Amino acid sequence: MPSRDPIDVWRRPERSGVGPKPEHSRAGIAAAAIDIADRDGLAAVSIRRVAAGVGAGAASLYRYLKSHDELIELIVDTVSGEYDLDPSDEPPPIQLLNLARQGRAIMHRHPWLAPLLLTRPSMGPNALGYLEHALSALETLDMPGPAKLQTVAMITAITSAFVQNELAAANSSGTGPGAANVRLQYLSDVVQSGKYPLLAGAITGQQDPERPEEVFTSVITSYLAGAGLPVAAGSA
Known part of the structure; x- marks a missing residue:
């Protein structure tokens, strides 16, 4: 089975129009993963540990992310949101x-x-x-x-x-x-x-x-x- 490209996470809507309301969000999942990475290093970031951090089972996290690579893609993009991108008149x-x-x-x-x-x-x-x-x-x-x-x-x-x-x-x-x-x-x-x-x-x-x-x-x-x-x- 070919591996998925982690950017596939951005091709899917965070929330499907059908089925029950999601219990978690990408923002919450990313925050839990970033907290683990900041404290214990990137190698410590696993689906299981992140699931525990948001109070979910590991299997249920795959309803939001299809792979560990998608999780890494998510946290890299999340911290990219820490830039101040206000318009500037500087050269x-x-x-x-x-x-x-x-x-x-x-x-x-x-x-x-x-x-x-x-x-x-x-x-x-x-x-x-x-x-x-x-x-x-x-x-x-x-x-x-x-x-x-x-x-x-x-x-x-x-x-x-x-x-x-x-x-x-x-x-x-x-x-x-x-x-x-x-x-x-x-x-x-x-x-x-x-x-x-x-x-x-x-x-x-x-x-x-x-x-x-x-x-x-x-x-x-x-x-x-x-x-x-x-x-x-x-x-x-």
Whole structure:
């Protein structure tokens, strides 16, 4: 039997016009699944656990979702609804930078999200609303449609990769000052050994470490400049 495409969930009405009134909603099911993912990781999200979270039997949940993949599609789209998509008069690069900053914050609230946005982005109403909003920021620019889509997709990809790196660093080294000091001391010892002169020169010329927010802004603005969308100095 061929596997179902998870976007099939959007092809079906949430509520059928026949039969008894549904006891649950997609919003309630998604909220339960997101709560599990935020606390215990994406691997902990199962039909059985989500069903228990909404007070239903696992079998009954299949009246709302046809597969686990549809459940994942549902939660990715649900958190995509956390963007503020109010109209803006800012220049296009600033609008895209602000969306990237929002995306980074959302991915930190939901640490399981970043890898999914690279491998299985949602095609639900919230995700498509985000895409439409991002494209509206580029509407007046003389760029082909595919180039606009690529620009938006690259911003999402860069943000996802940046957040995954942040989360991996936090998990491997801890988040307290003690862990950071240990790593700095190790790096200092390595540099003073004389074995890595190029690294020593680069570090010696480095200014005080930037905050992650500043690094992220620099990464996104550098990409936008390369895409022909430079951010005006002082406006970021």
